[in-house]
Amino acid sequence: MQVPAAFQYERAKTVDEAIALLERLGPEARLLAGGHSLLPMMKLRLAQPEALVDVNDVAELGGVRLEGNEVRIGAMARHAELLASAVVAEHFRILADAERVIADPIVRNRGTIGGSLCQADPSEDLSAAFAALKATVVIRGPEGERQVPVREFHVGPYQTVVGPAEIVTEVRVPIRPGCGSAYEKVERRVGDWPVTAVGAAIWMEGGSITDAGLGLTAVGAEHFSSPRAEDLLKGKIPTDELIDEAGKAASEDCNPTSDQRGPADYKRHLAGELTRRALRRAISATRGQEA
Amino acid sequence: MQxxxxxNGEQITRDVEPxxxxxxxxxxxxxxxxxxxxCDTSNCGTCVLWLDGTPVKSCTVLAVMADGRSVRTVEGLERDGELDPVQQGFFEEHxxxxxFCTPGMMMTARHLLDHNPDPSEAEIREAISGQICRCTGYENxxxxxxxxxxxxGAAEEEVGA
Incomplete structure (x- = not known):
């Protein structure tokens, strides 16, 4: 029987209350969102926070909505909510693709978008999807609010720029015309962490690529992205040769390690192949989306 | 803490450790x-119950997180001594x-049918994909x-008969 170490439990009703509690309880306190990463770690005693601040009652952190030219995803939006969102399905296929292969439907009922990002697991799917989309993370703390590009959000495995009394409130994804996106993942069995996964977002105008985002996960890619492959794509007319080259660049632009999910060279091969597949789907999805 | x-519709107060x-x-x-x-690791799904109307894996939820909320367990499926059609279905179709997996499977099934009364086989398999059965091969x-x-609906009289 796995039992977490003892801790103090507090519940916040607002973001300000959560921040005040974190300030009062000190750096050994943690936020409790869906709990589907934190509680398993606590049960294994890999994490032993002295206090938990439950933010499940903080209504202002929920929801997925369209605001101006952005899709705004509340930190407490559940995976199931993102998967079911019509706004997301319309604009960012990559997120629906990724959600469909994150854990299982029951876990998706509980796990949250903010929790997934803050856990900062190096194999996390949404980190790659948001990196491809060049999303922005909104963080609030005692000093006020700041916005951080998602590619500057992770500073290492299980580490983010979120400070001790800070809380991620929202992820914002800009809507730009001519966008197509897709997510491709290889997993050992349904609901597992990826062996390798790649997300692609492509923006087209007049038949050529104006901007490209490539998110890679589980292969040690810096900031979950491949700038080399992105630079190759920008300003070009998409061809099979270009897609091949981008796949090759992505496979060289990461640093996979061998583990129980597969040897490093296999993961590198997957990074290339999944980049090609995601790019093909993303490019074909841009048809009819141009301004 | 209290x-x-x-x-299952009844208000309960208890003192528990967080x-x-x-x-x-x-x-x-x-x-x-x-x-x-x-499994104790949110994989097998036998601990599935409803928290505020949504199926969750209860090995990965703290009891204190349910404070002020509603829980429905497999014991809350039957109504006035009559089996829920999901329970009857498990009986009829073996x-x-x-x-061991049955309570979790039934709670997920009830939730699925409440939201999608006529699911396809694929939709049923997707709904229970976070739950493991080592006996039936899922077919039954x-x-x-x-x-x-x-x-x-109509079958409820039949079940009662």
Whole structure:
């Protein structure tokens, strides 16, 4: 029987209350969102926070909505909510693709978008999807609010720029015309962490690529992205040769390690192949989306 | 700390340690042992119950997180001594052998049918994909849930007869 170490439990009703509690309880306190990463770690005693601040009652952190030219995803939006969102399905296929292969439907009922990002697991799917989309993370703390590009959000495995009394409130994804996106993942069995996964977002105008985002996960890619492959794509007319080259660049632009999910060279091969597949789907999805 | 919640329609107040998991709370503190405790790692799904109307894996939820909320367990499926069509379906279609996964499967099935009364086989398999059965090969579980879909409403008299 796995039992977490003892801790103090507090519940916040607002973001300000959560921040005040974190300030009062000190750096050994943690936020409790869906709990589907934190509680398993606590049960294994890999994490032993002295206090938990439950933010499940903080209504202002929920929801997925369209605001101006952005899709705004509340930190407490559940995976199931993102998967079911019509706004997301319309604009960012990559997120629906990724959600469909994150854990299982029951876990998706509980796990949250903010929790997934803050856990900062190096194999996390949404980190790659948001990196491809060049999303922005909104963080609030005692000093006020700041916005951080998602590619500057992770500073290492299980580490983010979120400070001790800070809380991620929202992820914002800009809507730009001519966008197509897709997510491709290889997993050992349904609901597992990826062996390798790649997300692609492509923006087209007049038949050529104006901007490209490539998110890679589980292969040690810096900031979950491949700038080399992105630079190759920008300003070009998409061809099979270009897609091949981008796949090759992505496979060289990461640093996979061998583990129980597969040897490093296999993961590198997957990074290339999944980049090609995601790019093909993303490019074909841009048809009819141009301004 | 003291928590007050509704369990299968009944309001309950108990004193619990914050680290107590919801699965152990319903089993050991409330004696509702219909909810099973399996892998302890949110993989197997035998501990699935409803929290505020949504199926969750209760080995990965703290009891204190349920404070002020409502919980429905497998014991809350039957109504006035009559089996829920999902329970009847598992009986009719031999949806279980050892029965260990059954409570979680039934709670997920009820939720699926409440939101999608006529699910396809693929939709049923997707809904239960976070739950493991080592006996049936899932075939009869899928049939049981289809049985419940076909016998909901009108079938309730039939079940009672």
């Amino acid at each position: 928590i007050t919640l509704t369990v 680290r107590l998991l919801l699965v152990h709370f319903v089993r050991d503190h409330l004696g509702l042992t219909g909810t099973h405790w399996g 949806g279980l052998q050892c029965g 579980i899928v049939k049981a849930i289809r049985w419940a879909a076909e016998h909901s």
